[in-house]
Amino acid sequence: MKIGIFGGTFDPVHNGHVNAFVESYIGLNLDKIIIIPTFISPLKTDARTNNTHRLKMLKTAVEDYDFVTIDTYELDQHHVTYTFDTLTYLKEKYPEDDLYFIIGTDHFLAFDQWSRSDELHELATFxxxxRDDKLYEVTAPFIKLSTNIVEVSSSLIRQRLKSNTEVRHLMHENVYGYIKEQRLYET
Structure with missing residues (x-):
């Protein structure tokens, strides 16, 4: 089986994330997508919404996609978990399957900062x-997937919610409803 893996804070999950999941599923001819929300991202220092809320929003955003599952491995660790540890866990869980760890250009350009980056390619194909950015070149052992990218950022959504600016068009309507119901990102 070919399994695509997405990690991230998803704070909040938005249409750009969901588009990336679906386009990767199609473009790589995957059998399954596994989303792994982080407890704390090693390369991000900004505040995050609590895990219960992020997980609820993520489940809501992908509930209609039967090829998408969510694995709470990193959330369950209750500390910073590095991609090497997560991929080791997934390799043990899916020993016969091909793992494809899908990243954006921002993570690709910072890949040398990842813990044990030189060993990661042994665990998965990256x-x-x-994003049609001509400032970089993707070379082996990385694979470049040219696809339709919806440019949205969680930080923009948080900023707009804080200033009470419209964001409904950027996310699943039930995720937006949950954010408003729980009064997330207001301060």
Missing amino acids: VVLD
Whole structure:
């Protein structure tokens, strides 16, 4: 089986994330997508919404996609978990399957900062979603996937919610409803 893996804070999950999941599923001819929300991202220092809320929003955003599952491995660790540890866990869980770890250009360009980056390619094939940015070149052992990218950022959504600016068009309507119901990102 070919399994695509996405990690991230998803704070909040938005249409750009869901588009990336679906386009990767199609473009790589995957059998399954596994989303792994982080407890704390090693390369991000900004505040995050609590895990219960992020997980609920993520489940809501992908509930209609039967090829998408969520694995709470990193959330369950209750500390910073590095991609090497997560991929080791997934390799043990899916020993016969091909793992494709899908990243954006921002993570690709910072890949040398990842813990044990030189060993990661032994655990999975790394796929870079092409945002049509001509400032970089993706070379082996990375794979470049040219696809339709919806440019949205969680930080923009948080900023707009804080200033009470419209964001409904950027996310699943039930995720937006949950954010408003729980009064997330207001301060």
